[in-house]
Amino acid sequence: MTGMPFTGFPIDRAGLKRRDSAWIAAQLADPGTDLILLRAGQPVLEARTAADGSQALLRLSAAALGTALPSGLDTVFLGLEADGRAVFAVALPRRFDLDDGPLAGLGEVAELRGAAAGPLRGGDLALAATARDLFDWHERHGFCARCGHASDLAEAGWKRVCPSCGAEHFPRTDPVAIMLPVRDGRCFLARNAQRFPRGFVSALAGFIEPGETVEEACAREIEEEAGLKVISSRIVANQPWPFPSQLMIGLIAEVAQGEVRLDLDELSEGYWFTPDEARALLSPQGHDFDGITWRAPPPLAIAHHLIQAWLATD
Amino acid sequence: MTGMPFTGFPIDRAGLKRRDSAWIAAQLADPGTDLILLRAGQPVLEARTAADGSQALLRLSAAALGTALPSGLDTVFLGLEADGRAVFAVALPRRFDLDDGPLAGLGEVAELRGAAAGPLRGGDLALAATARDLFDWHERHGFCARCGHASDLAEAGWKRVCPSCGAEHFPRTDPVAIMLPVRDGRCFLARNAQRFPRGFVSALAGFIEPGETVEEACAREIEEEAGLKVISSRIVANQPWPFPSQLMIGLIAEVAQGEVRLDLDELSEGYWFTPDEARALLSPQGHDFDGITWRAPPPLAIAHHLIQAWLATD
Numbered sequence: 001m002t003g004m005p006f007t008g009f010p011i012d013r014a015g016l017k018r019r020d021s022a023w024i025a026a027q028l029a030d031p032g033t034d035l036i037l038l039r040a041g042q043p044v045l046e047a048r049t050a051a052d053g054s055q056a057l058l059r060l061s062a063a064a065l066g067t068a069l070p071s072g073l074d075t076v077f078l079g080l081e082a083d084g085r086a087v088f089a090v091a092l093p094r095r096f097d098l099d100d101g102p103l104a105g106l107g108e109v110a111e112l113r114g115a116a117a118g119p120l121r122g123g124d125l126a127l128a129a130t131a132r133d134l135f136d137w138h139e140r141h142g143f144c145a146r147c148g149h150a151s152d153l154a155e156a157g158w159k160r161v162c163p164s165c166g167a168e169h170f171p172r173t174d175p176v177a178i179m180l181p182v183r184d185g186r187c188f189l190a191r192n193a194q195r196f197p198r199g200f201v202s203a204l205a206g207f208i209e210p211g212e213t214v215e216e217a218c219a220r221e222i223e224e225e226a227g228l229k230v231i232s233s234r235i236v237a238n239q240p241w242p243f244p245s246q247l248m249i250g251l252i253a254e255v256a257q258g259e260v261r262l263d264l265d266e267l268s269e270g271y272w273f274t275p276d277e278a279r280a281l282l283s284p285q286g287h288d289f290d291g292i293t294w295r296a297p298p299p300l301a302i303a304h305h306l307i308q309a310w311l312a313t314d
Numbered sequence: 315m316t317g318m319p320f321t322g323f324p325i326d327r328a329g330l331k332r333r334d335s336a337w338i339a340a341q342l343a344d345p346g347t348d349l350i351l352l353r354a355g356q357p358v359l360e361a362r363t364a365a366d367g368s369q370a371l372l373r374l375s376a377a378a379l380g381t382a383l384p385s386g387l388d389t390v391f392l393g394l395e396a397d398g399r400a401v402f403a404v405a406l407p408r409r410f411d412l413d414d415g416p417l418a419g420l421g422e423v424a425e426l427r428g429a430a431a432g433p434l435r436g437g438d439l440a441l442a443a444t445a446r447d448l449f450d451w452h453e454r455h456g457f458c459a460r461c462g463h464a465s466d467l468a469e470a471g472w473k474r475v476c477p478s479c480g481a482e483h484f485p486r487t488d489p490v491a492i493m494l495p496v497r498d499g500r501c502f503l504a505r506n507a508q509r510f511p512r513g514f515v516s517a518l519a520g521f522i523e524p525g526e527t528v529e530e531a532c533a534r535e536i537e538e539e540a541g542l543k544v545i546s547s548r549i550v551a552n553q554p555w556p557f558p559s560q561l562m563i564g565l566i567a568e569v570a571q572g573e574v575r576l577d578l579d580e581l582s583e584g585y586w587f588t589p590d591e592a593r594a595l596l597s598p599q600g601h602d603f604d605g606i607t608w609r610a611p612p613p614l615a616i617a618h619h620l621i622q623a624w625l626a627t628d
Binding site for chain 2: 004006007009013015016126127129130133134137140141142143144145146147148149150158167169170171172173174175207208209210211212213214215216220224235238239240242245247249263265
């Protein structure tokens with residue numbers, strides 16, 4: 001499944017270079033190095049919109065950026081372009097004003113989720129999501145979980161090290177099972193009571209726990225959330241999801257006969273949909289029933305692709 | 315792929331009960347509740363070996379255990395048996411002597427990895443691995459990564475909460491891609507310089523990073539470690555692996571022509587094997603070449619099943 005949003009990282013991560021602190025410092029000092037900018041996890045896009053509605057990440061050479069930024073900002077090494085140029089992301093201070101100073105007019109801060117559903121696409125979206133994951137992790141992991149001491153960013157942003165006890169900490173990626181229960185030619189979609197407005201339904205999802213396979217987590221979550229027994233399931237897609245750093249693993253799960261019993265703390269309502277109804281849910285027009293128009297997730301989300309994968313095989 | 319070691323968790327995790335602290339306390343006080351024991355991450359097995367060579371986890375009722383244990387030990391709720399009995403794991407103190415006191419003669423501490431390759435099987439192995447994951451996580455995460463304050467075990471062992479800043483922390487499970495490069499009817503296996511003795515080869519593996527799909531991580535790792543370009547890959551199996559808590563996602567990857575260039579920091583040597591050679595590597599006899607007998611991982615590890623999956627389809 002190609003072209004899924006947040007996938008298609010466009011450059012060589014060059015992970016083996018991260019430990020070479022002299023090389024990393026030389027790249028950061030190289031005026032030809034490319035820098036992308038995020039402020040509080042939100043990427044800075046070029047002010048200019050292309051004819052197709054897309055907007056690129058603002059990339060500034062270290063030379064162009066010069067002394068426009070305060071020193072000591074967190075930076076992470078994202079990788080190498082094919083021409084050998086290094087690419088880093090820089091975390092701007094929360095109060096940094098893009099409209100005042102040498103960056104004025106060059107770019108604008110965009111909310112990542114909105115940008116991902118609109119102008120920010122392809123490789124640039126993957127770069128922005130990866131940088132956000134890392135900065136978000138640094139932000140929430142400034143202290144050593146083993147001893148409580150303040151820890152230091154290391155390996156060009158891909159590690160933290162505790163100067164007191166020596167513990168090493170690595171960026172966290174949480175695997176999540178996201179699944180579409182199907183039965184008798186229909187698929188089951190539900191509304192998350194807290195997160196979705198009325199008229200919006202999606203696949204079920206939950207964190208994969210210690211000691212579980214993906215399929216075991218899928219079966220447990222479908223039983224916990226909807227009271228349905230899984231007969232068999234298969235992984236059909238996966239997607240990195242930076243809200244915050246998760247690896248979404250999508251399954252289609254054949255479930256047994258039996259009544260739906262929703263976990264009402266999680267889900268407020270759920271319905272079985274025919275293929276025609278599911279197609280309508282995915283369309284811009286939506287699916288009308290019960291007096292309102294219902295919709296399922298847009299192409300940004302793996303749930304959209306799970307439903308499409310089921311429609312393609314049903 | 316059923317029957318993979320560490321899979322097949324045998325009881326209902328009953329995750330929704332974890333938050334009900336009054337219910338959890340009542341279960342712990344119930345003399346009929348089952349307790350399993352681990353010491354420094356190693357499970358306590360029944361002293362008795364069954365006719366088939368297997369050994370069960372030692373299960374003691376809370377009543378039988380009585381006051382044999384010191385108070386205040388970490389406990390985690392593992393779930394409910396079909397008859398409604400609750401099952402908890404208890405972390406014994408590191409210096410707890412099983413041979414001295416009321417537990418003498420009842421059980422013995424077993425190194426988990428060895429036990430998993432031998433007497434500890436099926437659902438008991440899955441229970442022990444899950445308990446070890448959780449205790450290991452608590453052990454290494456006693457402090458809040460956000461503010462550095464000591465944190466508290468919560469939700470029956472499935473969460474930690476910071477009493478100072480209120481941050482919630484959840485058990486970590488790291489997704490890992492493990493992959494078998496294949497080309498022209500041969501598969502590629504390599505020896506990890508640090509971890510494997512000479513004569514032992516396995517699949518390649520690496521952590522899935524923020525911003526990557528499983529397939530992207532597979533392609534990156536194969537290129538980093540062996541210099542080979544991946545043409546296509548498919549997920550064929552997955553397995554929880556408690557050394558420490560990882561989710562191993564196994565792929566078979568078709569790679570392009572081109573010379574192997576090993577990352578010598580990771581791998582000391584690597585070879586292409588025919589199906590007959592791969593079968594020999596998996597067998598107790600091993601595969602003789604270069605003057606010694608070579609072997610690949612035993613059925614304990616997903617790498618064994620990846621090679622078998624390739625042999626079954628090649």
